[in-house]
Amino acid sequence: MREKRNKNKLNDVIVRLKRIRNFYSESSTQSIKEFLEYKRDTNARFTYDWPELFFLRMDLNELALFLLKIEDINARRLVIMREELTGFSKNSLFTDFRINNNQLTKFTDIENRHYNGITESTPLHESFGGRRIIQVPNYPGEFLAFIALISRLPLQWLLSSFPEEVWSIEHFGFLNDVSLFYGKSEWVKFLKGLCHDSHxxxxxxxxxxxxxxKLYLRVEILMGTVVIELCNINVSSKEYKLFMKLFHGESYIYGYMPTVIPSQINHTVIIRHPHSMRPICYPIEFIIKPPSLY
Incomplete structure (x- = not known):
């Protein structure tokens, strides 16, 4: 029985992937609302899992075609904010980053029932711990930048129906998250300060x-695994050497993280947090660089 259930589930994912490929094909005339209709439950809510999006992350060129086909910006945001793409559930966004459901609903409202502004936190919202992403009420800059960060997308893909297909690091300027002077001691201190059993x-x-x-780094920690991604545009040899020098003498895994922009492939290093005993877990997009034979 277990094998049969797994087989049916896999077949279902294959059918859903075919549906996505048919949608973004040039010959398709299906609208995004028609495409999304099968994702609604009996109460017209998007409560079903989207496992096909997780598989789509294995080919970011295909993911890019799918997202760009969605010209309705709120519908694109709805897809982007799925846990299968960002790795974060609505509950974790609320408890860990103080992003409440009202903010997410406005951000992804394909029925256009709400204004586009991002509102301030509620009192209940403020009672939780975690990092506060939105510092200024009704100002969406930090919110949009954070979504760009966790989704690994250029900021314009969240704002424009027809974004330029170029890589961008402009969201780093909005976040004002961590700014350090280059140095091994400062870097190690930062890494040790991360909570190793969190996401x-x-x-x-x-x-x-x-x-x-300047090195623009996307640092993701997932239950002990730390993924450090160099996001600079057209990385120079100087930037690359400075990046790799951070890990000199350390045990690490080196490779690449492709993006939705084919020309932008980010140098990436994966390490285990100094305080973690868990095994390393690779992101699905990660490509390990094999050791040289020479």
Whole structure:
């Protein structure tokens, strides 16, 4: 019985992936609302799981085609905010980052029932711990930048129906998360300060005082695994050397993280948090660089 259930589930995912591919094909005339209709439950809510999105992350070129086909910006946001794409459930966004359900509903409202503004937290919302992402009421900059960070998408993909297909790091400027002077001791201190048994994503800017070079790092920690992604546009040899120097003498795994922009493939290092005993868990997008034979 177990094998049969697994087989049926896999077949269902394959059917859903085919549905996505048919949707973004050039010959398709299906609207996004028609496409999303089968995702609603009997109460017209989007409560069903979307496991096909998790599989779609294995080919980000395909994911890009799908997202760009969705020209309705709220509908695109609805897809982007699925846990299968961001890795965060609504509950974790609420408890860990103080992003409440009202804010998410306005952000992804495909029925256009709400205004587009991002409102201030409620008193209940404020009673939780976690990091506060939105610092200024009714100002969506931090909110949008954080969504761009966790979804690994250029900021314009959250704002424009027809975004430019270019990589961007502009969301780092909105977040004002972590800014450090370049140095091994400062970097190690930052890593040790991360909670090793949590799921969090930080936008880190490292500034080298000697060269004035800046490294834009997306640092994701997932239950002991730390994924450090160099997000600079068209990485120079100087930036690459500074990045790799951070891990000199340490045990790490080096590879790449593709993005929805084919020309932007980010150098990535994965380590285990100094205080964690858990095994390392790779992101589904991660490509390990094999060791050189020479």
């Amino acid at each position: 969090d994503v930080r936008a880190v800017i490292l500034i080298d005082k000697l060269t004035n070079c």
